[in-house]
Amino acid sequence: MEKVIPKWVFVVDLNSCVGCNACMAACAQENQTPYWSNKWRTKVEQLEIGEFPEAKRVFFPHLCMQCQNTPCYYACPTGATYKTEEGIVLVNHERCIGCEACVIACPYGARYPYESDDVDECEKLYGEEARHTTPHIDKCTWCYHRLKEGLEPACVETCPTNCRMFGDLNVDSYVSRLVLEGKAIPLSPQLGTEPKVFYVTSKETPVGVVSHHLNEPPYKQTI
Amino acid sequence: MNVTRRGFLKGMAATSVATLVGKKLLTPEQAKAIQTKNIQYTYKPNICNFCANACGIKVRVAYVDGKPNRLMKIEGNIHHPYNRGVACARGQSGISYIYDKDRIKKPLIRIEGSKRGEWKFREATWQEAFDYMMNKLKNIKPYEMALMGGWQGCAFYGTYLLPFVLAAQIPTLFGSPIQHCVGSEHLGLHTVFGNYNTHDEVVCDYDRAKYILAVRSNGSLAGISTGRAHRFGAGIKNGAKVVVLDPRASELAAKADEWIPIRPGTDNAFALAMLHVILREQKDGKPLYDEETLRYFTNAPFLAYKDEKGNLQLLSDVDKDGAVEAWYVYDEASNSVQKVFGFYNTNKISKDGKNLKPALFTNNLNVNGKSVKTVFEYLIDYTKDYTPEWASKITDVPASTIKRVAVEFATMKPAIIEPGIYDSRYENTIQLRKTLAIIQAITSGYDKPGTWVTGGSYKMLIKDFFEFTKKNGNKITIPIKGYPDVDIPGMLRVLDVGFKYFFNPKAWTHGYPSIQWAYLQTELSKGKEATVFPFITDNGFYESTKKEVFWNGQPYQIKAVFIYALNLIRGDVETQRWKEFLTNLDLVVGFDTMPSDTMLYADVIFPDIPYILKKDIVFDINTSHDYSFGTREAAMEKDGDEMHALDFMYMLSKAMNVPWLDKMAEIYQYWKWDKEELNQKCEESWNKYHTIVPAIRELQLRMVAGELKEYKGVTKSVKELDEEISRKGVINVMDREELMAKYSVPWHQPVPTPSGRMEIYSNVFATLQNMFGYKPNYDPLIAYIPPKWKGDIAPEDVKLEENEFFITHGKIPLQSHTCAATVDNPILVSIGKWREGVYYGIWINESKAKKLGIKEGDEIIVVNAMYPNLKVKGKAHLTKLIRPDTIFIPAAFGASSKKLTYGGSLGTPLNELIPYRPEPVIGGYRANEFTVKIVKA
Incomplete structure (x- = not known):
């Protein structure tokens, strides 16, 4: 029998994100990311849209979009950035020379440098279980190591309001239907990167509006 | 729950060590060691202790070559009926609390000659610290002692504390302080529904609700109570309409279909107008209230x-x-x-x-x-005069909106008024909550799908009690006669214990009631007023050390306190008052895990076992709609001289020679233990393991086995149940639907x-x-109490100066009152700092701030306009998400303990701005009932 390769998709329902940041805490520990240097693989952006009393507080979770058409992958000069057969974009830590071309190439601000001070701290905290033993550019992997074991990404598993959801387009599910029926849409599709993170737009704040706000400073600077 | 992750580690970490390009290079031996080590992960179930929700969690532990090596991560426990497998940011961050270098692991004795508050301690052995304490207690009478416990004591061990104080003849118990805990928040609800279980909110069935109305309450849903938020998320996805009244856009208000930025403190006018409408309007020729429910069940x-x-x-x-x-x-x-x-x-x-x-x-x-x-x-x-038009003037909400919300609430059923943790407080909070509860009751929104649903174990407590009352002529006395006190359900237990013990001098051999009751009587005898229902409140403590409390004509003074997991200096209002109180005592005993601002004032500190390292007794999960039991397994061996709170009580009861366990068997029959057996098993266990937890747990599991047999027809041995609960963390006896049906x-x-x-x-x-x-x-029915921001000036007539504001406070998702455990948590601090203004700042409306020349991050001083000696510092956070006439300060911050490395200096100590001015019922803090002036620092 031919092996069926999963078509993983990540769906965020903006209606139910309450901005609790559980995803950030879960990811930071699952992936030993340098929270001590204020660097995160996933974040919940907070925006204020409109003026009081009509002002809206918007929570916007974001993470690596695992683009089908992958700017960071093309930008990488050493081949450190590679894609798994499922299309998950990963970084080979040893091959990465830290040139940051990928950081610049990524239109979603999903990459950051895991610097040598961070490696020191990681090893201090996690000892022989440390997963970052050399400086490199780091990014969200959708918890690829968990996926391979049949587990959801850590942020999805813990999301208190189930706003983060995970699924396989090959399998009929609530998640895959949201994507296939067009109820969940990508962020900034005009960039042509074909992201695999899809947002269920909230009643009050269409993704387009969020996208417009996110591209303004200080967003670019904080990532 | 064994998962091998070896493949992953080998692929990503282990092979990389040989070819490192960074400055860190492992020796070949180290690299080889890692490559050849067999790393496995095991999960141990636990109960989160980072807020009072007590979610089920599981802790991932790395085992190297078969030995536990390191705590790795926390996940929600999917078996747990409350949080159903999810965990919030706090819940996720427990590991770094265990590894927090600030945590107290050894008994500490304050160095002779030092002052309380200075943090000059030396490490000691248990025996030395214990002897030190007992020696100091020698000259202090039981009625001069008080037990002060935070919510951990209350939520987990409160039912064990009561027999202890009764046995030890200590009539004064202090919880949390109850005034900002469940007392002033929920008393209004309790009077209508009688619900008062350990952390007494009912957990609503948000999943199936069509309408959710929240009056502030950020902490109970989005800000965050995980089990509730989980259901709330489902409710939103199922299309529930959400309406939130809050002067600022909290996390919860952000999720509202309709955010109503009401003027702070005027919610009770809004609620009364809603009630006015529901009692008078009709739809399709029918009243908006549920006639059948009112007739037969109220x-x-x-x-x-x-x-x-x-x-x-x-x-x-x-x-x-x-x-x-x-x-x-x-x-x-x-x-x-x-x-x-x-x-x-x-x-x-x-x-x-x-x-x-x-x-x-x-x-x-x-x-x-x-x-x-x-x-x-x-x-x-x-309710005649409480029209929407009347309320509109007070609340700054259009009358048409109030009327519409009332009609929607009564017609879009099932509908919920959020009953949980409440945020800011006024004198009118209790009557507000009572009015909201009446609205919930008359629209029949109780213990039905999509409404407020009571816990499974709570229903079972009522079941036994109901059988008792049926046998006794369908009537009860208060206090209740002939029934174990702790087994009495809800509000009736509070009334029973209050009037039988704490308010009753005859219950004690020494003839002294609690200090709170003596204080009330002292004040009344002087023609003054005081809190009339001082059930485990903070009233009278401070006054007693000033020799202003009398009993039988003699000064009645608290001289020694045991403080368990309570941060009086941060949790109570008017910090200076409590510093003075603690300084004036003869002995302050602390039992805690972190060097909180309060522990600085202890003479001797005993280290509590942090939850992740604790093997615990069995708890009935009272937040669960199912009838279930849960426990904690130690994820790893404790790493210091920490002790379980019950073991400390056991030691204390032996040293004081008081019959704690006898009293327990007498007034706490929930677990069906036998007095002799309880004593004997505990003694055996103590002698063998130096802890009584296994003995208690064994007897509890025997009771659980009995329940399984009775309700499920399943026969399981205690050993089998112990294995099951150690693995899953939870044992379920009966599910929600069956409980609801019966x-x-x-x-x-x-x-x-x-x-x-x-x-x-x-x-x-x-x-x-x-x-x-x-x-x-x-008032037994309803009453309107205006917010008194400026004395007796009616709210609709209050004018604010240019730099003057109303103030509101509330919870944020990253923090809760955990005696500095969350405040000092490096992960939570990092997330908080990332959005520093939102989580640590003082929220001011952006356009208003600009007029005052205040920029984002500016240091500002907030001065209480009514009590100008009370002021706090903080950083301004400019936002469009708050009323121009109001500022917001997040709760649970502003620790000043230099011993807290990560979060010790962050945020604003809200409680230092609040005067000690208890309202008359249960002494609730009128925490936002004044105005403030903002000055640039």
């Missing part, structure tokens, strides 16, 4: 009259012991006055067995020489109010009214 049809003082009283027959034998109703079926049972769930049958149809409306009725009307008719009278309240059995019905007219408040004279604060 005391709305009870006949009431105004006594000679003008106080509203219920008509009743009282027996020689003071138990109400009968209430009066007017029966529409027989057109006659009939009597119904004193304590029962329904008014469907009369005391002598006739089927009734009690009237909600009467006509010039005269009974026993008194002109009477139904409670319902009085309710309609009382034991829902008040539909199948009483609610634990004094009458057993949902009480529109509160018998608890009537008792206070009759004991202490009328006050609107405990």
